[in-house]
Amino acid sequence: MRAIEADNLVVRVGGRRGRNAVNGLGLRLSRGVHGLLGPNGAGKTTLIRTLATVQRPTSGSLSLLGQPVGGGLRPVRRRLGYLPQHFGFYKRFKVREFVEYMAWLKEMPSRRIPGAVASSLERVGLADRADDPMKALSGGMVRRVGIAQAIVNTPDVLLLDEPTVGLDPAQRLRFRELVAELGEQSCVLISTHLVEDVAAACTDVVLVAEGSVVFQGTPADLVNAGTPEHVGDSPIERGYSALITTRSGGAW
Amino acid sequence: MxxxxxxxxxxxxxxxxxxxxxxxxxxxxxxxxxxxxxxxxxxxxxxxxxxxxxxxxxxxxRTPQMPRARRRWNGWFSPAAAPWLAMVVLVTAAAVALDRLGLMAGERVSVVLLVAPLLPVLGVAASWSRALDPAHELVSATPRAGLPLVFRRTAAVLAVVVPGLSLAGLVTGVGFTLWLLPCLAFTVGTLALGTLVGITRAALALTAAWATAIAGPPLLFQRTPLLLDTALTPLWLALLAAGLVVVVLRRMAFTRLETNL
Structure with a gap:
């Protein structure tokens, strides 16, 4: 059973005069850490939202953990972890309280909640800030609370939209270790615009442009796609720009 | 070891x-x-x-955890709604004050009666609107999103609004029967219309409709509006029932982002 199976997925955003942010996309992902790369406006966030079941696909089929996503979302959602790109939170909540609230919303059994909250805060290195109010945290810490609430229910599918924004270099290294651990048990999909994060943390790369998958393979395959003539500071960046520019015909 | x-x-x-x-x-x-x-x-x-x-x-x-009372509170009240619910209480008090001061002196129009249906609309909008709830996207993606959470949060809003209005009614002598049904119908109406056009827009539309059709004329002409007559009870009941049907049929809307614009 695949964790994520999408076929011919179309997601229209922006109402009647909108556009297809995801356009005929096919994707199969199992356990491991998958990096979702692509230029701005390629449909990464819409795709992640659709996989998180908060955006309804316009057409095509989508299955999560072997269940077609349609009517009854609750069983699937209990096994999902989701960090949106704009992680909003309640300023007056304490860190522990916020993660406990999210665990309750995810319908975790109440006797398991305190332990799960403590261990997820420990995993993101915020155990000592658990009783601080959310509004007292720095941007990087808020992002880490976002990761903690996503993993509190030990999800089988973990969707992280730009999780490394606001993290300093040391925190990003720690984050990569954490996702590598998580990827052993579950299917982790990380949307990012930082090509080097993908090179370091992911077992698999999915490249999207204009709403569909243009490449799926290992980071090494992505490196091989590039030649020294392509734009980029590292081999993997050259591979990325080789695959993107051949499609859209320009670096911007 | x-x-x-x-x-x-x-x-x-x-x-x-x-x-x-x-x-x-x-x-x-x-x-x-x-x-x-x-x-x-x-x-x-x-x-x-x-x-x-x-x-x-x-x-x-022993693992530290948040106090039980706080947890139970969060289970019912939307964390984003607290300041708005405080405002609901204030508006109720202000309406009572206006009535007592006798600004509508000599006539039977009560300000309490005129604001009654709008108070829950405000509370419901604060509990479900994307604009007012910062964690809206996170909450929508959880298994509890949908009817169970909608009913909890709406019940919490009514638990503030209804006792407040009852008290106001006792003080100003406005009968229970006059305001309770419109109040409930507007609550469910906001949710029902919200599943179609978004909660924020629904709240604005209903507020505007109430202001023009019901609250406006009596403030201008100093008489109890036709729609608040007890003879119209069946109409309010029908609207309430229709609203409930729409909410249940469109329940999936509360689990998606599109509804809560």
């Missing part, structure tokens, strides 16, 4: 509380001591170590 016990030197350093012990060594010593009674005995003569440990252990096993 590990066979590698810390050396005398590192135990001594740990005991002295040296602050130049490398973090990994410190953690290793500490976690070893948690599990190894003989080493704890090396640290301090036995009766002391055992006594201290006996007092410490229960504290280590």
């Amino acid at each position: 590990t066979a590698h016990h810390p050396t005398d030197q590192s135990l001594r350093r740990y005991e002295r509380g040296d602050d130049d012990i490398p973090a990994d060594e410190l953690w290793a010593v500490e976690s070893h001591l948690e599990n190894c009674a003989p080493c704890r005995a090396r640290l301090v003569p036995d009766p002391v170590a055992t006594a201290v440990w006996a007092e410490l252990q229960p504290a280590l096993d």
Whole structure:
């Protein structure tokens, strides 16, 4: 059973005069850490939202953990972890309280909640800030609370939209270790615009442009796609720009 | 239990509380001591170590958590709605004050009656609107999103609005029967219309409709609006029922982002 199976997925955003942010996309992902790369406006966030079941696909089929996503979302959602790109939170909540609230919303059994909250805060290195109010945290810490609430229910599918924004270099290294651990048990999909994060943390790369998958393979395959003539500071960046520019015909 | 016990030197350093012990060594010593009674005995003569440990252990096993009352509160009230609910209480008090001051003197129009249906609309909008709830996207993606949470949060809003209005009714002498049904119908109406056009827009539309059709004329012409007549009870009941049907049929809307524009 695949964790994520999408076929011919179309997601229209922006109402009647909108556009297809995801356009005929096919994707199969199992356990491991998958990096979702692509230029701005390629449909990464819409795709992640659709996989998180908060955006309804316009057409095509989508299955999560072997269940077609349609009517009854609750069983699937209990096994999902989701960090949106704009992680909003309640300023007056304490860190522990916020993660406990999210665990309750995810319908975790109440006797398991305190332990799960403590261990997820420990995993993101915020155990000592658990009783601080959310509004007292720095941007990087808020992002880490976002990761903690996503993993509190030990999800089988973990969707992280730009999780490394606001993290300093040391925190990003720690984050990569954490996702590598998580990827052993579950299917982790990380949307990012930082090509080097993908090179370091992911077992698999999915490249999207204009709403569909243009490449799926290992980071090494992505490196091989590039030649020294392509734009980029590292081999993997050259591979990325080789695959993107051949499609859209320009670096911007 | 590990066979590698810390050396005398590192135990001594740990005991002295040296602050130049490398973090990994410190953690290793500490976690070893948690599990190894003989080493704890090396640290301090036995009766002391055992006594201290006996007092410490229960504290280590207890995971801190937020107070029960706070947890129960969050289960019903939307965390984003608190300031708006406070405002609902204030508006109720202001309406009572206006009535008592007799701004509508000589006529039977009560300000309490005129604002009654709008108060829950405000509360419902605050509980479900994307614009007012910062964690909206997170909450929508959870299994509890949807009808169960909608009913909890709406019940919480009504638990503030209805007692407040009852009290206001007692003070100003406005009958229960006059305001309760319009109040409930507007609550459900906001949710029902919200599943179609978004909660914020629904709240604005209903407020505008109420202001023009019902609250406006009496304020201008000083008489109890036709729609608040008890003879119209069946109409309000029908609207309430229709609203409930729409909410149940369109329940999936509360689990998606599109509804809550």
